[in-house]
Amino acid sequence: xxxxxxxxxxxxxxxxxxxxxxxxxxxxxxxxxxxxxxxxxxxxxxxxxxxxxxxxxxxxxxxxxxxxxxxxxxxxxxxxxxxxxxxxxxxxxxxxxxxxxxxxxxxxxxxxxxxxxxxxxxxxxxxxxxxxxxxxxxxxxxxxxxxxxxxxxxxxxxxxxxxxxxxxxxxxxxxxxxxxxxxxxxxxxxxxxxxxxxxxxxxxxxxxxxxxxxxxxxxxxxxxxxxxxxxxxxxxxxxxxxxxxxxxxxxxxxxxxxxxxxxxxxxxxxxxxxxxxxxxxxxxxxxxxxxxxxxxxxxxxxxxxxx
Numbered sequence: 001x002x003x004x005x006x007x008x009x010x011x012x013x014x015x016x017x018x019x020x021x022x023x024x025x026x027x028x029x030x031x032x033x034x035x036x037x038x039x040x041x042x043x044x045x046x047x048x049x050x051x052x053x054x055x056x057x058x059x060x061x062x063x064x065x066x067x068x069x070x071x072x073x074x075x076x077x078x079x080x081x082x083x084x085x086x087x088x089x090x091x092x093x094x095x096x097x098x099x100x101x102x103x104x105x106x107x108x109x110x111x112x113x114x115x116x117x118x119x120x121x122x123x124x125x126x127x128x129x130x131x132x133x134x135x136x137x138x139x140x141x142x143x144x145x146x147x148x149x150x151x152x153x154x155x156x157x158x159x160x161x162x163x164x165x166x167x168x169x170x171x172x173x174x175x176x177x178x179x180x181x182x183x184x185x186x187x188x189x190x191x192x193x194x195x196x197x198x199x200x201x202x203x204x205x206x207x208x209x210x211x212x213x214x215x216x217x218x219x220x221x222x223x224x225x226x227x228x229x230x231x232x233x234x235x236x237x238x239x240x241x242x243x244x245x246x247x248x249x250x251x252x253x254x255x256x257x258x259x260x261x262x263x264x265x266x267x268x269x270x271x272x273x274x275x276x277x278x279x280x281x282x283x284x285x286x287x288x289x290x291x292x293x294x295x296x297x298x299x300x301x302x303x304x305x306x307x
Contacts, residue, residue: 034249040151046059059110069151091146123162192214206303208278210276223266255275
């Protein structure tokens with residue numbers, strides 16, 4: 001396991017925390033936005049939130065330095081063991097290594113699968129077997145079933161949001177939550193806008209050596225309102241999803257690896273500065289939009305630099 005490389009694909013952190021983590025990252029060589037070798041940029045789940053035992057579709061978005069990669073050989077499995085308290089990290093070592101998984105009987109970029117029926121026991125608020133403690137909800141009240149995907153030796157562990165019983169609430173509150181809660185839906189992306197010095201430029205004629213302002217946006221209704229249990233007041237409250245964008249490219253440099261909008265910001269767009277290389281070239285830019293409850297949408301754009 002010591003030589004195995006994998007990444008746990010987190011759901012959307014609150015924007016302030018996300019940006020704080022980005023600002024504290026040490027310089028380890030290539031920028032996290034620069035795609036050089038093969039990487040799983042995202043796993044899109046449809047629907048993005050479902051109860052254990054429900055059917056979902058999982059699709060891997062893979063890239064390398066040449067652009068999008070066909071992940072037809074992707075191998076999938078559901079993690080089948082909760083993380084012991086003695087381990088650090090988001091998922092158990094046995095899940096990451098493949099020692100404690102339930103394989104999905106399909107090898108493809110996109111697979112249909114049934115969520116394990118014991119997800120809320122292993123990864124939620126129900127009492128898990130074997131002396132493990134119940135999991136704590138994330139900041140939005142959500143619980144997540146980890147999935148292991150292996151694309152030619154490149155491992156990733158996306159987290160699929162699962163519907164579980166409301167924990168630490170009265171019977172009346174729990175019933176009201178179950179009756180009124182609306183499951184998450186995946187967001188959508190509008191076309192990517194590129195500007196240099198405030199002037200719109202086409203993606204196939206970006207000026208080499210210049211700083212490009214990329215702006216991506218989404219429909220206002222995609223930052224959904226949702227019901228949540230407030231532990232301080234012991235009551236149900238309505239919140240709004242924060243939106244976060246991860247940026248990737250095969251060339252050039254982004255000023256930030258993540259941008260977005262906090263839940264109290266109704267703006268439906270976010271921008272990032274991209275420094276283009278000096279020479280004429282072709283490449284790709286990916287935009288990965290996540291909402292606070294695990295919804296995700298991705299888009300890839302071919303770009304051309306001209307002198």
